[in-house]
Amino acid sequence: MIFPGKGGEMMVTAIILLRVERTKVNDVAEKLADTEGVSEVYSVSGRYDLIVIVRVASNDDLxxxxxxxxxxxxxxxxxxxxxxxxxxxxxxxxxxxxVGM
Structure with a gap:
C-alpha cells in the first residue's frame, strides 16, 4: 500500500514479522530501529519475536x-x-x- 509520508509524499508500507535468536532480540531490534526506512520495531509475544514496520518510497527500496x-x-x-x-x-x-515520550 502506498500511504502519504510525513512530507505528503506517497510511501510503501510493509509489516515484517521476524524470528530472532533468543538472546539477540534486543540487539537486532536496536539495529533495525536505526535502519533508514524502518518506522517502528516492536518486541512481541507469540510465534514471532519482532514486528518491523517499514515505510519506504518504492517497492525497490523495500x-x-x-x-x-x-x-x-x-x-x-x-x-x-x-x-x-x-x-x-x-x-x-x-x-x-x-504520547508521553
Missing part, C-alpha cells in the same frame, strides 16, 4: 532494505513480509505511540 540491510543480520532466523494494501484506521499512529 527490496533493498530486506535484501541488503536485513539479510546480513545472521541472528534473524526467519521472516515473513507483508505489504499493506489499505489503511482503515483514521488515527495518526505515530502521534499515538509518541
Amino acid at each position: 527490496a533493498d532494505l530486506v535484501t541488503e540491510k536485513m539479510n546480513p543480520i545472521k541472528e534473524i532466523t526467519d521472516s515473513e513480509t507483508m505489504l499493506a494494501f489499505k489503511a482503515f484506521s483514521p488515527h495518526d499512529l505515530e502521534a499515538m505511540f509518541s
Whole structure:
C-alpha cells in the first residue's frame, strides 16, 4: 500500500514479522530501529519475536532494505513480509505511540 509520508509524499508500507535468536532480540531490534526506512520495531509475544514496520518510497527500496540491510543480520532466523494494501484506521499512529515520550 502506498500511504502519504510525513512530507505528503506517497510511501510503501510493509509489516515484517521476524524470528530472532533468543538472546539477540534486543540487539537486532536496536539495529533495525536505526535502519533508514524502518518506522517502528516492536518486541512481541507469540510465534514471532519482532514486528518491523517499514515505510519506504518504492517497492525497490523495500527490496533493498530486506535484501541488503536485513539479510546480513545472521541472528534473524526467519521472516515473513507483508505489504499493506489499505489503511482503515483514521488515527495518526505515530502521534499515538509518541504520547508521553
